[in-house]
Amino acid sequence: MNSLKNKNILLCITGSIAAYKACELLRLLRKEGSNVQVMMSESAEKFIGVATLAALSNNEVLTTLFPNNPKGGMDHVKLSFELDAIIVAPATANILCKAANGVADEIVSTTLSICDVPILFAPAMNFRMWNNEGTINAVKILEKRKNIIVPPEEGQLASLHEGKGRFADINNIMNNIRKLFNENLILENKKILITAGPTREPIDPVRFITNHSSGKMGYALAKASKEYGSKVTLISGPVSIPIVPGVKIIDITTAEEMNNKIEDELTNNTFDYIFMAAAVADYKPIEFSDKKIKSNDKIQNLKLEKSIDIMADTISKHRGIKIAFALETENGQVNAINKMKAKKSDYIVLNYANESGAGFNEDTNHVYIFSKKGSSKEFRKNTKLRIAKKILEYIVNNEK
Numbered sequence: 527m528n529s530l531k532n533k534n535i536l537l538c539i540t541g542s543i544a545a546y547k548a549c550e551l552l553r554l555l556r557k558e559g560s561n562v563q564v565m566m567s568e569s570a571e572k573f574i575g576v577a578t579l580a581a582l583s584n585n586e587v588l589t590t591l592f593p594n595n596p597k598g599g600m601d602h603v604k605l606s607f608e609l610d611a612i613i614v615a616p617a618t619a620n621i622l623c624k625a626a627n628g629v630a631d632e633i634v635s636t637t638l639s640i641c642d643v644p645i646l647f648a649p650a651m652n653f654r655m656w657n658n659e660g661t662i663n664a665v666k667i668l669e670k671r672k673n674i675i676v677p678p679e680e681g682q683l684a685s686l687h688e689g690k691g692r693f694a695d696i697n698n699i700m701n702n703i704r705k706l707f708n709e710n711l712i713l714e715n716k717k718i719l720i721t722a723g724p725t726r727e728p729i730d731p732v733r734f735i736t737n738h739s740s741g742k743m744g745y746a747l748a749k750a751s752k753e754y755g756s757k758v759t760l761i762s763g764p765v766s767i768p769i770v771p772g773v774k775i776i777d778i779t780t781a782e783e784m785n786n787k788i789e790d791e792l793t794n795n796t797f798d799y800i801f802m803a804a805a806v807a808d809y810k811p812i813e814f815s816d817k818k819i820k821s822n823d824k825i826q827n828l829k830l831e832k833s834i835d836i837m838a839d840t841i842s843k844h845r846g847i848k849i850a851f852a853l854e855t856e857n858g859q860v861n862a863i864n865k866m867k868a869k870k871s872d873y874i875v876l877n878y879a880n881e882s883g884a885g886f887n888e889d890t891n892h893v894y895i896f897s898k899k900g901s902s903k904e905f906r907k908n909t910k911l912r913i914a915k916k917i918l919e920y921i922v923n924n925e926k
């Protein structure tokens with residue numbers, strides 16, 4: 527379940543130099559299916575334009591308690607919808623102190639003082655403001671009232687000083703918003719590497735060898751992993767499906783390129799889980815013709831060699847729980863378990879190419895998962911996103 531879908535969120539932007547970062551937060555919330563209305567303090571308008579936020583939210587931006595043409599009634603603020611949550615991002619020292627003390631002297635503070643929904647503050651400020659006793663006390667009071675504070679991070683500030691005050695990482699803020707809606711983030715603080723899609727092994731400048739693969743299963747795993755709170759890197763062959771917001775995507779074409787990018791990623795990072803969902807071409811032409819091969823000859827003999835075995839040769843040498851995929855047409859279980867052993871993976875996910883509603887190009891899948899410890903489970907036909915979530919839940923539970 528995506529806990530952000532159809533949620534009504536008020537995004538309050540206050541006058542911090544980090545105000546522009548609220549655009550990315552707004553974009554991600556909308557991508558997740560939330561309805562967002564933006565409210566801005568007067569100072570925030572000095573940093574970022576109403577037109578941008580109206581366009582990104584597809585909604586009216588509220589900027590004043592006293593519009594020129596007030597609507598009837600005694601409501602202090604006319605929102606577009608019943609609220610599920612308020613996100614104050616970036617939150618200034620000023621708004622933290624006002625909210626903690628019940629001050630209601632402009633639109634944002636007035637709204638915070640009258641709305642009875644969960645509130646999350648993502649502060650951003652100069653380190654001296656964050657360390658100011660007034661701010662420290664305000665944060666304590668707000669936390670005591672069960673508001674969520676996503677603390678700013680340590681690092682270089684806009685003033686070029688080092689210190690605590692940087693607007694938190696957007697993925698961290700998104701995870702905290704998910705938690706606000708009681709989402710169980712089973713992969714919080716985990717790093718996941720996923721491969722997806724086909725590879726292409728060139729014959730000449732216009733032809734190549736490839737496998738059928740839409741990349742949908744790998745992309746579904748990336749989306750599900752991100753929704754469960756992890757940081758995801760996706761190494762993708764050529765596909766024609768939309769990117770997954772909030773996921774680092776590295777595009778490759780050949781098996782060798784995929785192997786090199788994986789090697790780079792595994793050398794520079796420690797991943798908790800590695801999913802090898804790509805359909806890597808098993809064979810590649812021994813020779814590449816840099817000129818187009820003419821079609822005059824009746825027979826062309828193409829000499830092939832095995833392409834690199836990424837799972838066995840590269841991934842198995844690194845840390846992390848490894849999950850291979852097997853697409854079979856017959857003897858699925860035996861072939862998949864043999865493949866898991868040969869590739870030294872911890873799990874293998876089996877699906878069938880000759881089953882309708884499963885395998886490559888389909889939006890749904892029907893899979894079996896086997897672990898090297900001997901456990902197994904079947905996940906009946908469902909959307910690839912649901913199957914991806916079930917696979918992740920199964921593995922996380924197994925590894926407890």
Ligand SMILES: Cc1cc2nc3c(=O)[nH]c(=O)nc-3n(C[C@H](O)[C@H](O)[C@H](O)COP(=O)(O)O)c2cc1C
Pocket residue numbers: 539540541542543544567568569570617618619620621650651652655
């Ligand atoms: C260039 C500039 C950058 C600022 N950046 C911040 C900031 O990052 N965080 C903060 O708390 N205040 C910052 N301020 C101060 C606030 O804008 C000021 O306290 C203002 O009154 C906040 O009003 P508001 O909370 O209603 O938006 C900045 C001011 C200026 C002029």
